[in-house]
Amino acid sequence: EAAVTQSPRNKVTVTGGNVTLSCRQTNSHNYMYWYRQDTGHGLRLIHYSYGAGNLQIGDVPDGYKATRTTQEDFFLLLELASPSQTSLYFCASSDERLFFGHGTKLSVL
Amino acid sequence: GEQVEQLPSILRVQEGSSASINCTYENSASNYFPWYKQEPGENPKLIIDIRSNMERKQTQGLIVLLDKKAKRFSLHITDTQPGDSAMYFCAASVNTGNYKYVFGAGTRLKVIA
Numbered sequence: 001e002a003a004v005t006q007s008p009r010n011k012v013t014v015t016g017g018n019v020t021l022s023c024r025q026t027n028s029h030n031y032m033y034w035y036r037q038d039t040g041h042g043l044r045l046i047h048y049s050y051g052a053g054n055l056q057i058g059d060v061p062d063g064y065k066a067t068r069t070t071q072e073d074f075f076l077l078l079e080l081a082s083p084s085q086t087s088l089y090f091c092a093s094s095d096e097r098l099f100f101g102h103g104t105k106l107s108v109l
Numbered sequence: 110g111e112q113v114e115q116l117p118s119i120l121r122v123q124e125g126s127s128a129s130i131n132c133t134y135e136n137s138a139s140n141y142f143p144w145y146k147q148e149p150g151e152n153p154k155l156i157i158d159i160r161s162n163m164e165r166k167q168t169q170g171l172i173v174l175l176d177k178k179a180k181r182f183s184l185h186i187t188d189t190q191p192g193d194s195a196m197y198f199c200a201a202s203v204n205t206g207n208y209k210y211v212f213g214a215g216t217r218l219k220v221i222a
Contacts, residue, residue, distance in 0.1 A: 031208050033210070035212075040118075040214060041214055042115070042198055042212045042213055042214040042215045043153070043198060043200075043212040044212070045209065045210070045211070048208075048209065050208070056209075058209075059111075059211070090152060090153070094208055094210075096141065096208070097143065097155055097158070098143065098145075098153075098155065098200075098210060099155075100152040100153050100154075101152060102151075102152050103152055
């Protein structure tokens with residue numbers, strides 16, 4: 001099974017803070033994704049990418065930037081964090097089947 | 110439209126009975142439909158999937174049905190056990206081009222012993 005590793009596992013920041021969530025996959029998948037999970041909304045797509053240097057806009061992109069620096073690495077950036085961005089964030093990679101990381105729990109106070 | 114609607118949001122069943130979860134999608138180009146199970150504190154894991162060239166797929170105690178005309182697909186868990194208690198998510202994807210997955214809001218299944 002593909003390995004998708006997220007860091008950090010937990011993060012607390014304050015409103016207006018700058019946060020970077022990291023994701024690395026080791027199975028050479030082309031596609032990588034960032035989702036947020038909130039009760040009642042399921043998994044909502046923030047951004048995704050089909051290769052280094054590529055970025056596609058997801059369904060809930062406002063307030064988020066992302067960058068795919070290599071085939072393996074995909075970063076999610078919150079430059080001015082807000083309490084509405086408190087959520088559980090999942091990174092995933094895909095060879096058609098999605099493989100998820102273990103998530104990052106972000107709290108914005 | 111690319112939304113996926115999933116019902117019910119909460120499902121309680123007796124151990125040994127069947128559980129059914131239904132999803133509808135809007136994008137007629139969708140051609141791949143996976144189901145994910147998520148246990149508390151864990152990440153979602155793929156349990157079964159179906160492609161648009163099939164109407165039914167079965168593996169172990171899971172059955173998925175796909176009705177392309179109605180843009181509806183469903184998961185049926187037979188002979189439920191307490192270990193089946195979890196969140197279940199359906200998703201739809203167009204796997205030619207951009208591989209964008211859209212998820213339903215999830216079903217919390219509770220199997221009562």
